[in-house]
Amino acid sequence: MPIGRKIVLITLLLGMVLILISIIAISAGSAGGHFWETLAILKGKGVSDHATATIIWQIRLPRVLLAAAVGGTLALGGLVFQALLRNPLAEPYILGISGGSAIGAIMAMLLGLSYFPGVALFSFTGSLLVLAFVTALAGTTLGSSMLSRDSLLLGGVMMNAFCAAVIMFLISMTRTFQVQHILYWLMGDLSRLQNNQLPILLVVLPCFVVIFILGRPMNLLLLGRETAAAMGINVKNTVLLLLVITSLMVSIIVSLSGLVGFVGLVIPHIFRLLLGPDHRLLVPACILGGGSYLIICDLLARILPASGEMPVGIITALVGAPLFILLLVRRTA
Amino acid sequence: MTGNIYLILTLLLVFFCQPVEITAGSVTDQVGRTLVVPENPSRVIALAPSITEIIYDLGQEKRLVGVTQYSTYPAAAESLPRVGSYVRLDIEKIVALKPDICLAIKDGNPKHTVDKIVGLGIPVYVINPQNLQQIMDTISRLGSLLNAEKAAAELVSNMEKRIEQVRMRVNAGRHKPRVFFQIDAEPLFSAGTNTFIHELIQLAGGVNTAAGEVAYPRYSWEDIIVLQPEIVLISSMAGGLAPEYLIQSWKKWRLLEAVKNDRIFVVDAELFDRPTPRLVDGLEIIAAILHPERFIKSNNQAEE
Numbered sequence: 001m002p003i004g005r006k007i008v009l010i011t012l013l014l015g016m017v018l019i020l021i022s023i024i025a026i027s028a029g030s031a032g033g034h035f036w037e038t039l040a041i042l043k044g045k046g047v048s049d050h051a052t053a054t055i056i057w058q059i060r061l062p063r064v065l066l067a068a069a070v071g072g073t074l075a076l077g078g079l080v081f082q083a084l085l086r087n088p089l090a091e092p093y094i095l096g097i098s099g100g101s102a103i104g105a106i107m108a109m110l111l112g113l114s115y116f117p118g119v120a121l122f123s124f125t126g127s128l129l130v131l132a133f134v135t136a137l138a139g140t141t142l143g144s145s146m147l148s149r150d151s152l153l154l155g156g157v158m159m160n161a162f163c164a165a166v167i168m169f170l171i172s173m174t175r176t177f178q179v180q181h182i183l184y185w186l187m188g189d190l191s192r193l194q195n196n197q198l199p200i201l202l203v204v205l206p207c208f209v210v211i212f213i214l215g216r217p218m219n220l221l222l223l224g225r226e227t228a229a230a231m232g233i234n235v236k237n238t239v240l241l242l243l244v245i246t247s248l249m250v251s252i253i254v255s256l257s258g259l260v261g262f263v264g265l266v267i268p269h270i271f272r273l274l275l276g277p278d279h280r281l282l283v284p285a286c287i288l289g290g291g292s293y294l295i296i297c298d299l300l301a302r303i304l305p306a307s308g309e310m311p312v313g314i315i316t317a318l319v320g321a322p323l324f325i326l327l328l329v330r331r332t333a
Numbered sequence: 334m335t336g337n338i339y340l341i342l343t344l345l346l347v348f349f350c351q352p353v354e355i356t357a358g359s360v361t362d363q364v365g366r367t368l369v370v371p372e373n374p375s376r377v378i379a380l381a382p383s384i385t386e387i388i389y390d391l392g393q394e395k396r397l398v399g400v401t402q403y404s405t406y407p408a409a410a411e412s413l414p415r416v417g418s419y420v421r422l423d424i425e426k427i428v429a430l431k432p433d434i435c436l437a438i439k440d441g442n443p444k445h446t447v448d449k450i451v452g453l454g455i456p457v458y459v460i461n462p463q464n465l466q467q468i469m470d471t472i473s474r475l476g477s478l479l480n481a482e483k484a485a486a487e488l489v490s491n492m493e494k495r496i497e498q499v500r501m502r503v504n505a506g507r508h509k510p511r512v513f514f515q516i517d518a519e520p521l522f523s524a525g526t527n528t529f530i531h532e533l534i535q536l537a538g539g540v541n542t543a544a545g546e547v548a549y550p551r552y553s554w555e556d557i558i559v560l561q562p563e564i565v566l567i568s569s570m571a572g573g574l575a576p577e578y579l580i581q582s583w584k585k586w587r588l589l590e591a592v593k594n595d596r597i598f599v600v601d602a603e604l605f606d607r608p609t610p611r612l613v614d615g616l617e618i619i620a621a622i623l624h625p626e627r628f629i630k631s632n633n634q635a636e637e
Contacts, residue, residue, distance in 0.1 A: 031429035
């Protein structure tokens with residue numbers, strides 16, 4: 001099958017899965033199941049009960065949209081970094097974005113700022129500072145201006161270690177009730193976004209498009225930089241563009257959702273196992289699959305606890321790690 | 334004199350309220366937000382345990398349709414539907430209960446959650462009591478919100494009377510003991526100046542050794558030895574540890590005045606960390622611990 005048709009087919013298939021999962025997630029929640037009401041709304045009929053309509057339209061639908069955007073962005077971020085660094089353990093936070101944004105967010109919380117715009121802006125600024133530092137470091141250590149993959153990786157790991165120490169220091173100085181807010185942020189939490197902030201999520205769409213266009217160059221980068229350069233790719237510019245665009249979209253998402261973990265690590269691996277190494281296929285698959293996956297996790301986070309909800313970051317690894325090991329075993333067997 | 338003023342005020346109130354005989358009115362809550370509240374709210378959700386408590390104290394529990402996770406007092410509140418914990422409210426459940434008003438507390442309910450509820454068209458009245466006087470103000474406000482002005486006035490005057498009694502008894506005491514109030518263990522935390530605990534210690538005729546700008550300062554045992562508390566009060570919730578264990582952890586520091594004189598007490602945490610009328614119970618307990626001679630004597634006179 002030609003690659004173009006394959007891309008369309010996979011995109012349509014996963015798109016349908018995403019829509020189906022979204023309908024299920026909108027139908028269920030702590031206030032009970034509303035499957036028929038959701039179907040009625042889809043058919044264009046209204047819902048007579050005002051409370052039910054509010055729950056479906058203004059509480060669950062925005063949550064599902066946010067989960068889709070966060071999941072898609074993180075999975076795509078993981079995919080790009082795994083290709084750029086040629087390291088299977090890479091994930092969207094590996095270059096220190098998580099550490100920088102967490103320090104920013106925690107400082108804003110300790111200053112008593114509101115989640116929006118206060119915490120979100122501090123967190124975004126924190127991750128940008130880290131990004132600037134890591135790219136500068138990677139450039140200088142190599143001597144030339146080309147971004148070295150190992151120095152990038154090591155710089156990021158060191159940055160995260162340093163930030164982790166600062167985070168632990170800040171937490172140790174904080175009283176219990178604030179620690180809870182900080183921990184929820186660190187675990188990733190989709191319950192904070194206000195509905196009027198949803199349009200911010202649209203910023204990730206152009207990033208998706210640019211990364212999709214860079215799918216073929218990413219395939220060539222996997223063969224090694226020399227080979228890629230020989231095939232006519234401007235390695236330095238491509239790497240830099242991917243690095244900056246990916247970090248930007250991840251930073252924006254993190255500033256709104258906190259550090260939702262594991263999605264960015266496991267989803268690219270799952271699709272690589274299922275679809276092979278072609279990034280032109282993997283980019284749309286990770287966006288749609290990551291979105292679907294986080295919607296499911298968020299649904300579980302909302303309905304599993306008897307009272308309240310738990311941070312979604314707990315579910316992502318709880319479900320994702322066994323799922324991935326299962327796939328791995330079946331693949332090698 | 335004051336009777337006349339009240340009469341005039343009441344007449345003025347009646348006069349001005351006459352033309353606005355509709356079903357809702359605009360009020361300003363304790364953090365300065367203006368909101369439209371229903372005239373006679375019948376479906377109220379209390380977003381914190383302290384608010385649940387005050388509503389029961391006002392005898393208005395028939396209006397309550399939802400409470401939060403740790404609303405354990407009075408025991409009857411345990412059977413009401415839960416809407417998550419006060420820091421992590423379940424918005425879906427709140428909406429499903431169709432409240433006509435939610436009552437929130439500034440120190441506790443996150444602002445983004447309150448904003449969300451308001452965004453869904455549910456009025457939220459936020460209370461923000463920071464000291465005993467403001468708790469009484471809160472009770473009056475909630476009383477008028479729930480059409481229970483009379484019950485609120487009685488509750489407030491009862492609190493005032495009991496506070497005044499404590500004040501009178503301890504004022505005659507010359508010595509003000511140095512009190513360390515331990516709210517958390519491993520690490521040790523106490524309560525600074527801007528807390529209910531500080532106010533209660535002062536009213537009870539003691540000196541708070543943790544007085545200072547930091548609301549909840551942290552201590553090491555070294556600091557404690559420098560502070561030399563004469564009396565140690567330990568919150569029963571401290572560190573989730575057993576009371577005997579908490580007392581034992583102090584007993585090894587024999588050079589402390591409080592240990593030498595065996596004046597280490599575990600007190601019920603609920604009486605000190607919730608902005609409700611029960612703080613006055615807490616006040617009476619601290620006062621009796623700090624100045625036992627004054628309270629035992631009075632009890633012999635069979636006052637109450």
